Amino acid sequence: xxxxxxxxxxxxxxxxxxxxxxxxxxxxxxxxxxxxxxxxxxxxxxxxxxxxxxxxxxxxxxxxxxxxxxxxxxxxxxxxxxxxxxxxxxxxxxxxxxxxxxxxxxxxxxxxxxxxxxxxxxxxxxxxxxxxxxxxxxxxxxxxxxxxxxxxxxxxxxxxxxxxxxxxxxxxxxxxxxxxxxxxxxxxxxxxxxxxxxxxxxxxxxxxxxxxxxxxxxxxxxxxxxxxxxxxxxxxxxxxxxxxxxxxxxxxxxxxxxxxxxxxxxxxxxxxxxxxxxxxxxxxxxxxxxxxxxxxxxxxxxxxxxxxxxxxxxxxxxxxxxxxxxxxx
Ligand code: CP
Ligand code: NVA
Numbered sequence: 236x237x238x239x240x241x242x243x244x245x246x247x248x249x250x251x252x253x254x255x256x257x258x259x260x261x262x263x264x265x266x267x268x269x270x271x272x273x274x275x276x277x278x279x280x281x282x283x284x285x286x287x288x289x290x291x292x293x294x295x296x297x298x299x300x301x302x303x304x305x306x307x308x309x310x311x312x313x314x315x316x317x318x319x320x321x322x323x324x325x326x327x328x329x330x331x332x333x334x335x336x337x338x339x340x341x342x343x344x345x346x347x348x349x350x351x352x353x354x355x356x357x358x359x360x361x362x363x364x365x366x367x368x369x370x371x372x373x374x375x376x377x378x379x380x381x382x383x384x385x386x387x388x389x390x391x392x393x394x395x396x397x398x399x400x401x402x403x404x405x406x407x408x409x410x411x412x413x414x415x416x417x418x419x420x421x422x423x424x425x426x427x428x429x430x431x432x433x434x435x436x437x438x439x440x441x442x443x444x445x446x447x448x449x450x451x452x453x454x455x456x457x458x459x460x461x462x463x464x465x466x467x468x469x470x471x472x473x474x475x476x477x478x479x480x481x482x483x484x485x486x487x488x489x490x491x492x493x494x495x496x497x498x499x500x501x502x503x504x505x506x507x508x509x510x511x512x513x514x515x516x517x518x519x520x521x522x523x524x525x526x527x528x529x530x531x532x533x534x535x536x537x538x539x540x541x542x543x544x545x546x547x548x549x550x551x552x553x554x555x556x557x558x559x560x561x562x563x564x
Contacts, residue, residue, distance in 0.1 A: 262557035276306030281337040288343035301556035329355035374554035388414040414442035420455030511537035
């Protein structure tokens, strides 16, 4: 096991391929222990703080359950329940919390906020999602891919949707580091930052991976092992963004037709939450306003045999547990 004690977990650009693979292995081991009922209270007596400036179901629950399984105390600070940013700076918050806790999770807006928190914290800081990156999601997705295909390197993953935001950025970095073939598929207005593309392409050259930007959704889906999508409007973006996004992103909706172009054993993945039916308030509002019943993925694909979304969601917990354990002990 590679030693990651006292390291922050802010983005996968900061980690080597060996470190990333080793976290996935540790997660697989912890998952097996959990399934067999073997206790793994490796962090008994420690305490962690979870700061959420945006809402969450998976990430919050994953940190809480992982923390409890590891024998720790867990304190949740919700988007309105702390002084952070409003009455107390990030630098001061970091020093206060680091005096009481052994690790701090942060979900919020700009990546520079979590980087600043880490700079001023003497205990590890874990990124639970920023506008730019979602690294704990990546580990869960890698574990899910490994469980399905028995390997990560060489897997062809195509992402459909907003390629300028946290999920597409994270896939470029992760795929490059892990020697995967990543295709980001969108209208070119939604192509990622060219500096990050350049950096990831240089990494991919070293690992045998590749990064491709593609405007044609059918070409993007062809022979892929994984079709991946995310919401078209992310947390923190205004509701007014929907009209333009629907127009720009509709051709990139993951449908049975796109799944049919992918490789024979292709799977569908999504970080969740997903708009695939009318079971949500926003989904119903969009339906009333624009007449669409399903957005980034059709219900048929979401509920279909190739969908791995709930396995993926469970893996958030096992992989977050690996990050906590690896950086604290
Ligand atoms: N995928 C993910 O991060 O989900 P939550 O927003 O529910 O944490
Ligand atoms: N892009 C999405 C990811 C949610 C897990 C968001 O930031 O809202």
